[in-house]
Amino acid sequence: MANSKGNRRRFGSVRQLKSGRWQARYRDPLTGQIRPAEETYETKTDAEIALSVIEASIVTDEWSDPDAGKVVFGGFADRWLKERDLEDTTRERYEGVLRLHIQPTFGARLVSDITPPRVRTWRTRLLEVGVGEPTVVKAYQLLRSIMTTAVDDGMVKRNPCRIKGADTYDVPERPVLSVPEVYAVAAAIQPQWRALVLLTAFTTLRFGELAALRRRDVDLAARVLWVRRNQAELNSGRLITKAPKSRAGFRPVAFPAMVVPELERHLELHAADGPDGGFFVGPRGGRLRRSNFRDDWTAAKAKAGVSADAHFHDLRHTGNTLASQNGASTRELMTRMGHSTTRAALIYQHMTSDRDRAIADRMGEAVRRALKETDTPLD
Incomplete structure (x- = not known):
């Protein structure tokens, strides 16, 4: 296939093929076998330059097996x-x-x-x-x-995913329900979900965190609830109870005094029995799922005159906005939300302090003012 024209060098060799093009060959540093370069070259000089580049890549430990990426x-x-x-x-x-x-x-x-x-x-x-x-x-x-x-793994030299900005997107701004809208939905929804709506809005817990709450996690006297676990639902319908994603997820969160009577009523009428009983349960006493109350949420929004685009998760935005408007610093807001911070000492910060209760109290006063201005009943 190749003619006798060739040139042996200290590293590898080049030779001219019958086609007239030039081939560079070298010893594979992994197998010791002679192998050709990945392509052929128009001139002998080009082949020698390619051989020099290959030699340099081997010396600097940057060489990769051209066949390594030939995997499906x-x-x-x-x-x-x-x-x-x-x-x-x-x-x-x-x-x-x-x-x-x-x-x-x-x-x-x-x-x-x-x-x-x-x-x-x-x-x-x-x-x-x-x-x-x-x-x-x-x-x-x-x-x-x-x-x-x-x-x-040395299969390719560079990652082909190099599109600038392709790994991010602008999250559309979600609606923030007003305080009267929150109470209107709470009044319109089935009684067993009223406390769920109010706690979501004024503690900004995620749905999975609320679904995993137990009686012993809620201290009405101290006006604080403890987030210790999270519930997730797979596409198969299987429910998983797991620890929060990070240590920042383990946290106490204070709530306004004005929701205590509603929580007391909920504990009496709707929560499961025993200290380990679910604080929120499904209609038949089983574990809480989104499907348990999805239709009730939709109906309550319509009855309360709230935008049909409002998601249950948007209640978190209401609480975060209230907390921010009433003095919560970025660090305090991130702690209430269960987001990781840059300081390890703050990741598992005990937020049962007077400062956190003061934030909850100011939120409560803002709620009262908003309800009074719109003549929205508290109960």
Whole structure:
């Protein structure tokens, strides 16, 4: 196949093929076998330059096996996911994104064939066919993470996911319910969910944190509840109770005195029995699920004249806004919300202090003023 024209060097050799093009060959540093460069060259000089570049990459430990990336992406991605220590909900989300939005395009390709232009084309097509921007961002982030491992494993030299700004998106501003709207919805909803609406608005707990509350987690005398666990629901319907994602998630949160009578009534009529009984339970006494009250929430919004676009989660924005408007610093607000801070000493901060109760008291006074101005009844 090749003629006898060649040139042996201290490192590797170059030779001219019958086609007239030049080939560079060198000893594989991993196997010791002679292997050709990935491409051929028009001139002998070009082949020698390529050989020098290969030699330099081996000397500086930057050389990677050109065949390492000749692995089908689909299998590599599946192994990547299997080898990760992920929470059940995160694993389920990744599996869905991978199956629906990444594998159809890249599953049958080699890892080495996933190039920046192909990544750009893939992302553009997802947006063109109507996949929501948040989902596209999550798909891009997942693909980038998988390809980062491919780089670390020496399968490719650079991560092909290099689109500036593709890993973020502008979160649309969610509606903030006014205090009268919160009370209007609470009055319109089924009695067993009234305390759920008020606590969500004035403690800003996440739904999963509320669903995992037990009787012993709520101290009415101190006006504080303790977040110790979180409930998550998989697509299969299975419920999982787990620890909060970070130490910042373990926290006490104070609430205004004005909601204490409502919580007392709830404990008497709707909570499960015993100190470990669920503070909020489903209609038949089982564990609380979103589906338990979704229809009631929709009906209550309509009856109260609240925007149909308002989500239950938007009640958190009401509480966060109230706390911010009534003196909560950024650090205090992040602690109430269960967000991690940059200081380890503040991550598990005991917020049962007078300062936190003062925040709750100011929130309560703001609620009273808003209700008085609109003649909205407290009960």
